Amino acid sequence: MTLDLAMRVTEVMLALAMIQQGLEHLRDKGRTLFALRIALCLWVLSGVTTGFALLGLFSTSLVHLHRFGGPYNGGSDKMTILIVTCLMVAQIGPSPLWAELAMAYLAVQLVLSYFVSGYVKIVKPEWRSGQALVDVFTFSAYPVSESLRGWAAHPRLLQVMSWGVMGFEVLFPLALLHPVALYAGLAIAATFHLANAFLFGLNRFFWIWICAYPSLIWFQGRLEGFTP
């Protein structure tokens, strides 16, 4: 995938993901901010002078952070603003090198998002034993319905799921070794986000994380270019 194509695909996916986020807020008191974001996303989709539209989205992101005293939707807002920032730098940076650096930064952050998340779990005895996931279902705020708390009665299954998640996350960087491994890794990652969306209601994480995948596909090809 070329850098230009990776940037354009990311822009389109980001705009669609942010429109989805914005539409959820259009009945809220502070709907003006979200209506403005949707308008800017439509500008990005048009493909005309998208650098300015991304600058506008970055500015509204700062307002958003002030309005909600930080991220509204945790990590999904962080990834949203990170992608907006990287695309903005890529578009309005003074040379093509800036575009490469910005997209590479996004790709590295995507890899870290899986690896760090897996590492901090795998060093914890409660995650290795499956107890942490039992607690997630027993009393955390995350299950989308009360009936899902019944999963806590299956500790062996949850231990297997814990190891599946941790193993995938810490091994994810190895996907960079081959394009086929990368596509397989991204397919597993997207499935993981989809499961989180269904079980925990984290729909925005699914839509925004897959927006960063083109940057990693481009980055993996760029790394292969360095191979003799």
Place this chain on the structure above:
Amino acid sequence: MIARTFSLLMPVLFPSWRFFMTVGPSPRVEYREKGGAWRESHPKPAHLSVGRMAARMFSNHARNTQLYAVALAERLVAAPSDHSRDELMRLVAEAHRADGQLQFRLVFVMREGEELISEVIYTSELFAAEAYL
């Protein structure tokens, strides 16, 4: 203003990605009208079909409001601020739209050995719901 912007932006541009490192005490936001009984403010449904879960991929406002309330509750206990308190008052007022005064409290559920225990960590003052609508 600039310092505040930087403090908000830096963790976004240099994220830690330490999702679910530990499963700590979990907050529930409860509310009551003046003198009334405490009830959960943003309860989750008893059951959700797979079809409803799939539909929520595209429109999930109620659930994302619940998650925001959880984040505010954790922030209010970790680093008390007027912003977190006022936002929780707004969410409670918007959800229940009472004519009179409302109050909320934060109940944290946690594991203590084999037992689950609940503890009230924060109780707000009474506030006029209409001031937040």
